[in-house]
Amino acid sequence: MAFLTEIVSQVGGRRDNEDYCSFAVSGNTGCWVVADGLGGHCGGQLASRAAVDAVLDSFARNAQISEQILRSHLEAAQNAVVKLQGQQPVLSTMRTTIVVLIAEPTQALWAHIGDSRLYCFETGRLVFQTSDHSVVQRMVDAGELSSRQIRHHEDRNRLLRCLGNSDPDFRPTILPSPQPVSSGSAFLLCTDGFWEKVLESEMVVDLAKAAGPSDWLTLMENRLLERAADGDDNYSGVAMMLDNKGP
Numbered sequence: 001m002a003f004l005t006e007i008v009s010q011v012g013g014r015r016d017n018e019d020y021c022s023f024a025v026s027g028n029t030g031c032w033v034v035a036d037g038l039g040g041h042c043g044g045q046l047a048s049r050a051a052v053d054a055v056l057d058s059f060a061r062n063a064q065i066s067e068q069i070l071r072s073h074l075e076a077a078q079n080a081v082v083k084l085q086g087q088q089p090v091l092s093t094m095r096t097t098i099v100v101l102i103a104e105p106t107q108a109l110w111a112h113i114g115d116s117r118l119y120c121f122e123t124g125r126l127v128f129q130t131s132d133h134s135v136v137q138r139m140v141d142a143g144e145l146s147s148r149q150i151r152h153h154e155d156r157n158r159l160l161r162c163l164g165n166s167d168p169d170f171r172p173t174i175l176p177s178p179q180p181v182s183s184g185s186a187f188l189l190c191t192d193g194f195w196e197k198v199l200e201s202e203m204v205v206d207l208a209k210a211a212g213p214s215d216w217l218t219l220m221e222n223r224l225l226e227r228a229a230d231g232d233d234n235y236s237g238v239a240m241m242l243d244n245k246g247p
Helices: 043-061 067-087 135-141 147-152 200-209 213-226
Strands: 002-010 019-026 029-038 095-103 107-113 117-122 125-129 186-190 235-243
Touching: 002 019, 002 029, 002 213, 019 043, 019 235, 029 043, 029 186, 029 235, 043 067, 043 095, 067 095, 067 107, 095 117, 095 186, 095 235, 107 117, 117 200, 125 200, 135 147, 186 213, 200 213, 213 235
Parallel strands: none
Antiparallel strands: 002 235, 019 029, 029 095, 095 107, 117 125, 117 186, 186 235
8 A cells, every 4th residue: 555645835925935744654654744834033934844843753753553642743743843932032922733644554543733624535525624723613613604604704814722832722633543544545634725725525526536646736726726816825735645556
């Protein structure tokens, strides 16, 4: 079984790209990470990079799948961001969202904090998506908004949780146990600059058309660019598919 992966990360209409994403594979296990940094004075760029690097470094030391191990990867990311905050006063407000996927050929586990999302697709259908830690998601949960209205709401960027907050606010959502996956399972990890422009129904349509993760990302990015406006946010996406034709 092979993990087929493609990544896109673009500045959008901003001056700097505060998103960062990467992945690593160790034996039969892979780890994919996307982060969206927050904070001026390049703090967002530093926070997202530090968080992703910390997760992958922790994964390299313990490439197993469990809720406890995944939590330890996120704790490493939190510690890395907090450490940078303390090094320079100008970085004290730096924060970042993060979403992490760990997968083996037969099972996968994921976690997130903030509004960067993971979508899981089985047999071409969307079967799971993470729930944002945001003010507007709370409004959806309370029945005050529809989930589609999140994309254009004036408070859509108000987060309730992220990496870099004080310890009591470090509350990532972690899937309690690994979920079964198989050849044909597909995942999309992305920042809000990506999912705000591409509807879930469109992700499914484009997945059906795609021969692999590169095609899938290209189709979705084309939709995003058609809707782009001056000053739009950075956007990043990681597409991963499990393929039984691989080694």
